[in-house]
Amino acid sequence: MEDTEEKPERQRDEVVWFEDGNVILVAQEVDAGLRIAECPVVHLTDSTKVLRHLLRMYMPSGGESSYWPENPTFDMLIALIRLGHKYQLPNLVQHSLDYLKVYFTDDFERWSEYEPGDLAHFQPAQAIGVVNVARLTGETSLLLTALLLCFTLGAGIVDGFERE
Numbered sequence: 001m002e003d004t005e006e007k008p009e010r011q012r013d014e015v016v017w018f019e020d021g022n023v024i025l026v027a028q029e030v031d032a033g034l035r036i037a038e039c040p041v042v043h044l045t046d047s048t049k050v051l052r053h054l055l056r057m058y059m060p061s062g063g064e065s066s067y068w069p070e071n072p073t074f075d076m077l078i079a080l081i082r083l084g085h086k087y088q089l090p091n092l093v094q095h096s097l098d099y100l101k102v103y104f105t106d107d108f109e110r111w112s113e114y115e116p117g118d119l120a121h122f123q124p125a126q127a128i129g130v131v132n133v134a135r136l137t138g139e140t141s142l143l144l145t146a147l148l149l150c151f152t153l154g155a156g157i158v159d160g161f162e163r164e
Contacts, residue, residue, distance in 0.1 A: 127145075128150060
């Protein structure tokens, strides 16, 4: 039986593409990474958005290094923890967890002193994602305040949390 299903043509990622490299990473039919004439092609099961977060950390494009932004997005942090865990990048995982621990602390007294604006770049439903990465990494110190925020969701907790 002939395979008549057409595969979509791959396209280059606009952010993480370097002409002078030596490998192509393919995620969801998008080429990312480094490329020179004939080089290996590695197909990944990760989403393009999530992989882009990881590659931006290790391959900043032009200008100042974007190795660690001043205020990383929640999606970026979760992506870095998950991919860092998957690809065994312990320093990246720890750095990302340390950032989360500032806001999702096991010190309830300190956490209760936060002003609402201090947590402005985190939505309450994202606490579900924090619980998930705490379980993935064994970082139980995130659980106290993450679970507390989950409880504030009430019946809305069944709506869950959608990550990139």
